[in-house]
Amino acid sequence: DTAVSQTPKYLVTQMGNDKSIKCEQNLGHDTMYWYKQDSKxxxxxxxxxxxxxxxINETVPNRFSPKSPDKAHLNLHINSLELGDSAVYFCASSxxxxxxxxxxxxxxxxxxxx
Amino acid sequence: GIQVEQSPPDLILQEGANSTLRCNFxxxxxxxxxxxxxxxxxxxxxxYIPSGTKQNGRxxxxxVATERYSLLxxxxxxxxxxxxxxxxxxxxxxxxIWGAGTKLIIKP
Numbered sequence: 001d002t003a004v005s006q007t008p009k010y011l012v013t014q015m016g017n018d019k020s021i022k023c024e025q026n027l028g029h030d031t032m033y034w035y036k037q038d039s040k041x042x043x044x045x046x047x048x049x050x051x052x053x054x055x056i057n058e059t060v061p062n063r064f065s066p067k068s069p070d071k072a073h074l075n076l077h078i079n080s081l082e083l084g085d086s087a088v089y090f091c092a093s094s095x096x097x098x099x100x101x102x103x104x105x106x107x108x109x110x111x112x113x114x
Numbered sequence: 115g116i117q118v119e120q121s122p123p124d125l126i127l128q129e130g131a132n133s134t135l136r137c138n139f140x141x142x143x144x145x146x147x148x149x150x151x152x153x154x155x156x157x158x159x160x161x162y163i164p165s166g167t168k169q170n171g172r173x174x175x176x177x178v179a180t181e182r183y184s185l186l187x188x189x190x191x192x193x194x195x196x197x198x199x200x201x202x203x204x205x206x207x208x209x210x211i212w213g214a215g216t217k218l219i220i221k222p
Contacts, residue, residue: 033209041151041198043212055207090157097208099145105157 003027006091006106013081014114021076021109023091029104031097032074034066035090037108043090049074050097081113116141116205120213127191128221135186135216137201145204146177146184151215152197160186160199191220 117140177184
């Protein structure tokens with residue numbers, strides 16, 4: 001069973017469209033995250049969600065919005081996609097917010113905006 | 115904010131060699147993690163190592179918090195060790211701040 005699963009794995013879309021990426025974890029973890037990895041492999045936190053508390057990286061455009069229907073899911077919705085949004089997006093989870101017990105990552109969603 | 119720097123940026127080794135990867139951080143940290151991203155993009159959490167030394171098979175990590183650095187040792191490298199190794203630490207919002215990574219290539 002996949003611990004953290006993301007769908008879709010690949011997403012190609014046109015500028016201006018709205019798209020969503022889904023993430024589900026079956027580990028019973030309390031905290032979930034979204035990361036963006038650019039073409040130079042640099043990883044940057046976008047959001048973390050713990051016990052209904054959302055922490056947003058202030059550099060993330062408000063076109064990006066996380067949605068968590070329950071503790072096991074943290075979906076990423078993106079409005080008005082831009083070329084610069086092309087990247088690999090990783091969902092992750094940890095047992096608690098401190099991450100002391102480690103992080104589990106999904107396999108990533110490669111988003112290409114054309 | 116906290117800055118995380120990794121060295122070297124790239125490392126090419128022959129199978130069987132040993133390697134040391136370094137992570138420097140700009141401020142006192144109480145949460146230091148090492149990750150491996152394989153050539154297919156999968157990220158694996160290797161160690162949580164805020165201080166001291168841990169070992170897991172051929173990999174070990176040491177963090178000297180007072181001197182603001184951490185080292186990842188890989189012994190008897192195998193081709194499956196190839197990929198990018200990241201260190202990361204946590205900021206006051208419990209969010210990970212990542213280094214730029216060390217790209218390791220192990221040649222057969």
